[in-house]
Amino acid sequence: MEDVEVIVAHSQRATLRVGDVFLKVDGDLEHAEVEVQAMCLAPVPTPTVLWREAPALAIAAVPGRALGKLGEPSSASPAAWRAAGAAIRTLHDAPLPPWSGPDPDEVAADLDRECGWLLDHAVLPADVIHRNREIAAAALRPWPLSFVHGDLQISHVFVDHDEVVGIIDWSEASCGDAMADLATLTLGQEDRLEDLLSGYGDDADRDVIRAWWSLRSLTAARWLIEHGFDPDAPGCEFDVLRARAREAR
Template sequence: MDEVEVVVAHQERATLRVGDVFLKVDADPARTEAELEAMTLAPVPTPEVLWCRPSVLALAALPGVALGRLGEPSTASAAAWAAAGAVLRVLHDAPLPPWSGASLDEKAASLDAECTWLLTNDVLPAELVTRNRELAESALRPWTPVFMHGDLQVAHVFVEGDEITGILDWSEAGRGSAMYDLSSLTLGHPEHVADVVDGYGADAVDLDVVRAWWSLRSLTAIRWLVEHGFDPAAPGCEIDVLKAQL
């Protein structure tokens, strides 16, 4: 008999696995609807949708394994990382979805609020926050919007051999920055940036902006991670990313 595996669970969302079926439960039904629409529109491999009810989405398991995990060395080949870059380029070249993502002003406000929280609560040394904020602000420049996944952490990309079998978790998809997706994919895995760029196309990548988004994504994630039971201070995770930026 299959057991129920809790993949991830916090106050906003939970993902359960029963055999080859994943059940995604979201407190906000609008996110479930947005995820379903994004997977329908995205011209890249996504999980098969088995059924959808208010707040619950049932998906078939993807073949293969995650491209990697934050804080752990990736065992995937350079060709697999390049394939991830190529698939991401297909997504970014696709027609824009009909809804927007976070605006430049919203990203700037989030950075300001989270840096203030980090300093006020002595979560990180002031120099570490200040220097990374300077780097992060260089990402806050106007961008040409693309079809952005929005949460393309490496664990959301599945690979079998050198082939991408699918991309998970589309609830943050919308119009946004291509460099943000590239930074999310390579966060904590700088040794694979060149492979991803090979697949994506060097002509369309600004590595300085990608690195700037590493700082911004890490700074703005720490409070949420702490409040939802995750550890951004684990080896190789967000706080180590900030330290490596210096």
């Protein structure tokens, strides 16, 4: 009998692994719909969908190992990061999916709301929040739309022999800002940005990527806290915000 491994579990979603099968149970049925459609459309390696019966989605495990883990230095080679950059560029250059994502005004409103919560609850020094809010403003410009993954965490990209063999967790895919994907992947791995961009292409806007490091860390913090995760763990979102604030002084 195979053991059941709980990968992640909170009030919105649970992901279980049994052998080579992942079972995702989500209270929002649209997430599974988006995930299945996005994996069908994305021109990059994605997991195989085994079956779907609301609210559950079963997908096959992908080979290889994750590019890294937030809060820990990535042990993947520069060649693996370049391969990740090339794969992401292929995604961003693909035809847009037939559904929209948040626009800059929506993102700005969300950012202001989350900064207000962070200030009210004093989870970080006010000057760190204010400095990062200023940095994040550079991301809030009219962006050219790309096919984006939307939650391209380092643990969602799998590589084997310096090749990308799978990208998982597509429930946030949409039309959006390509720089946000690049920022999410390098969050806490800032020293690997140039390796990534050597595969992606030199037209990436590094200033906007850095702005998205601040923006994503600010907007994710409350959700992480309320769902039992720790953004103050070493190398995670609060460390990113502190580092960005120091650099801005």
